[in-house]
Amino acid sequence: MLDYAHLTALAAVIRTGSFERAAQQLNVTPSAVSQRIKLLEERLGVVLVVRDQPCTATEVGQRLCQHVEQVALLESSLKGSLPGLQAESLPVTLRIAVNADSLATWFIPAMAKTEGYLFDLVLDDQDHSAEWLRRGEVVAAVTGHDTPIQGCDCHPLGALRYVATASPEYCGRWFTDGFNELTAARAPCLIFNQKDRLQVEWLRQVLGADVHPPLHLLPSSQAFVDAALAGIGWGMNPEPLVIDHLRTGRLVALKPDKSLDVPLFWQQSRIVSRVMGNVTRAVVSEARTMLAFAIGT
Amino acid sequence: MLDYAHLTALAAVIRTGSFERAAQQLNVTPSAVSQRIKLLEERLGVVLVVRDQPCTATEVGQRLCQHVEQVALLESSLKGSLPGLQAESLPVTLRIAVNADSLATWFIPAMAKTEGYLFDLVLDDQDHSAEWLRRGEVVAAVTGHDTPIQGCDCHPLGALRYVATASPEYCGRWFTDGFNELTAARAPCLIFNQKDRLQVEWLRQVLGADVHPPLHLLPSSQAFVDAALAGIGWGMNPEPLVIDHLRTGRLVALKPDKSLDVPLFWQQSRIVSRVMGNVTRAVVSEARTMLAFAIGT
Numbered sequence: 001m002l003d004y005a006h007l008t009a010l011a012a013v014i015r016t017g018s019f020e021r022a023a024q025q026l027n028v029t030p031s032a033v034s035q036r037i038k039l040l041e042e043r044l045g046v047v048l049v050v051r052d053q054p055c056t057a058t059e060v061g062q063r064l065c066q067h068v069e070q071v072a073l074l075e076s077s078l079k080g081s082l083p084g085l086q087a088e089s090l091p092v093t094l095r096i097a098v099n100a101d102s103l104a105t106w107f108i109p110a111m112a113k114t115e116g117y118l119f120d121l122v123l124d125d126q127d128h129s130a131e132w133l134r135r136g137e138v139v140a141a142v143t144g145h146d147t148p149i150q151g152c153d154c155h156p157l158g159a160l161r162y163v164a165t166a167s168p169e170y171c172g173r174w175f176t177d178g179f180n181e182l183t184a185a186r187a188p189c190l191i192f193n194q195k196d197r198l199q200v201e202w203l204r205q206v207l208g209a210d211v212h213p214p215l216h217l218l219p220s221s222q223a224f225v226d227a228a229l230a231g232i233g234w235g236m237n238p239e240p241l242v243i244d245h246l247r248t249g250r251l252v253a254l255k256p257d258k259s260l261d262v263p264l265f266w267q268q269s270r271i272v273s274r275v276m277g278n279v280t281r282a283v284v285s286e287a288r289t290m291l292a293f294a295i296g297t
Numbered sequence: 298m299l300d301y302a303h304l305t306a307l308a309a310v311i312r313t314g315s316f317e318r319a320a321q322q323l324n325v326t327p328s329a330v331s332q333r334i335k336l337l338e339e340r341l342g343v344v345l346v347v348r349d350q351p352c353t354a355t356e357v358g359q360r361l362c363q364h365v366e367q368v369a370l371l372e373s374s375l376k377g378s379l380p381g382l383q384a385e386s387l388p389v390t391l392r393i394a395v396n397a398d399s400l401a402t403w404f405i406p407a408m409a410k411t412e413g414y415l416f417d418l419v420l421d422d423q424d425h426s427a428e429w430l431r432r433g434e435v436v437a438a439v440t441g442h443d444t445p446i447q448g449c450d451c452h453p454l455g456a457l458r459y460v461a462t463a464s465p466e467y468c469g470r471w472f473t474d475g476f477n478e479l480t481a482a483r484a485p486c487l488i489f490n491q492k493d494r495l496q497v498e499w500l501r502q503v504l505g506a507d508v509h510p511p512l513h514l515l516p517s518s519q520a521f522v523d524a525a526l527a528g529i530g531w532g533m534n535p536e537p538l539v540i541d542h543l544r545t546g547r548l549v550a551l552k553p554d555k556s557l558d559v560p561l562f563w564q565q566s567r568i569v570s571r572v573m574g575n576v577t578r579a580v581v582s583e584a585r586t587m588l589a590f591a592i593g594t
Contacts, residue, residue, distance in 0.1 A: 015491065016491070017491045017492070021509070024507055024509055025509050054491055054492065091485075091511055093512075100517065103515075103517055103520050104517070104519060104520065108520060108523045108524055108527050108529070109527060111524070111527070111529055112524075112527035112528060112529055118485065118511050118512060118513050119513045119514065119515070119529075120512075120513070120514040121513075121514060121515055121516060121520075122516075123516050123517065188388075188415065194312070194313070194314045194351055195314070195351065210321055212318070212321055212322050214388055214415050215390075215415060215417075216415055216416045216417070216418075217416065217417040217418060218400075218416070218418055219418060219419075219420050220397065220400055220401070220420065220517065220518070220519075221517070221519070222401060222517075222518070222519040223400050223401065223405060223418075226405045227405055227408070227409075230405050230406060230408070230409035231409060232405070232408055232409055232416075
């Protein structure tokens with residue numbers, strides 16, 4: 001078998017980003033950490049750590065790091081049978097891919113319902129978060145992908161409703177002649193990043209045409225709302241984040257009867273099902289409460 | 298000289314992520330776009346676009362893309378002298394690196410004060426955002442780096458004040474024996490990502506020791522506040538985001554007299570100084586209003 005003391009040193013260097021901090025975390029000297037990584041690299045014949053500030057993992061290093069974290073997860077499920085382990089064991093870290101809008105609306109209350117876990121969240125678009133799981137870089141994902149990924153269980157969560165919103169001043173400036181193909185092609189639009197297809201999808205549904213507005217790229221859910229409020233652009237905002245602004249009139253819906261529902265799913269690696277059972281239950285129950293316009297639940 | 302029709306096609310493919318969308322944006326056929334990229338690749342003898350979903354740039358492709366965007370920026374500064382250009386020219390896109398907490402607090406009001414620009418924001422830690430500028434991947438950055446980067450002008454913005462905050466329930470659970478080295482080493486702490494050294498820095502300043510608490514990684518400014526409110530962990534939150542919660546008692550400061558001021562600077566490529574003058578003025582003026590606890594201003 002692999003040497004798990006060495007692997008633990010590797011994971012600590014990758015997670016903390018430095019040999020010194022890894023050493024402090026493991027209560028050994030930096031040279032002991034360095035020695036362990038070196039032995040591991042010699043045995044495997046590949047470089048595992050890019051010595052930089054911060055230190056990062058090579059591809060193989062990352063794979064080993066994931067492996068040792070999964071082993072730690074499995075170990076933690078022994079706790080029930082071996083009470084002696086409890087005292088010495090640290091809380092397990094769950095690396096999970098989440099779309100930014102779920103983090104901004106319902107995911108934190110779900111995290112708060114669990115006990116004894118640490119979360120390492122990776123943000124990615126709901127159309128891409130499943131890839132993290134497929135690559136084995138996370139143990140679970142909130143995703144738009146509705147069929148189970150190999151080795152994973154898939155739980156439907158309901159749908160997050162999006163409303164195309166802008167400030168009244170913005171609409172007065174760009175849409176006095178109505179909201180149509182011509183005006184939409186000139187009015188600045190907010191997108192999260194290049195992966196974000198929501199705005200263009202919605203334009204196609206509503207106007208029946210491919211429209212390519214000038215784009216601001218703003219990779220933050222809250223910044224999207226703030227930029228809409230400030231009149232910088234219009235964007236598809238999750239209803240829970242804008243409902244109060246819509247009520248008070250600080251934001252208006254471009255097409256009040258045309259919202260867009262994005263179905264979400266919780267996919268979770270079956271290997272860690274037992275360890276993560278509480279998290280899955282919290283996520284599913286919180287999503288079903290918060291995603292009021294749920295589909296398929 | 299390089300063929301700028303070909304380079305424009307390259308930039309459109311990289312920005313939209315597909316040949317089809319680039320073609321629509323440029324009002325040509327996808328095969329014309331494909332042909333232009335191919336000619337460019339053949340002439341330069343390197344691959345410029347990774348054909349994938351979405352299409353991404355190779356390192357050289359990225360460099361050329363930055364070049365063509367800078368040329369577009371320079372062209373836009375001709376507008377004043379050549380009014381005939383005005384009608385046909387599109388707004389210029391400014392790629393800027395910003396730390397997430399600036400985006401969450403004062404950067405959007407600064408954007409709203411400008412006219413005729415599109416923003417492509419890249420988020421990175423204030424200790425790392427300057428690297429984007431050094432690599433030529435952005436034209437400006439909000440950074441903690443206080444000496445001018447080569448070819449750039451540096452404007453001090455003041456400092457963003459951070460307060461170590463948690464919910465009263467969280468403090469009741471983890472700090473009933475006081476806030477000290479021992480309790481801080483057990484209480485779950487929020488960090489933004491591995492680059493985020495604020496919490497550990499603050500612990501060192503306040504406790505005079507290197508403390509390594511269990512960590513949640515939460516890469517979102519608003520999620521940091523939400524997670525503190527939900528009792529998931531404590532974290533260094535920007536004062537503007539938590540001041541109301543501190544007043545109402547939903548959050549408490551772990552050490553009310555020990556805040557941490559992080560000085561910020563606006564560094565901006567001198568080549569585009571004229572084009573970006575309005576943006577620099579808006580950024581500097583907004584920062585100086587919002588960063589109330591300014592240092593060196």
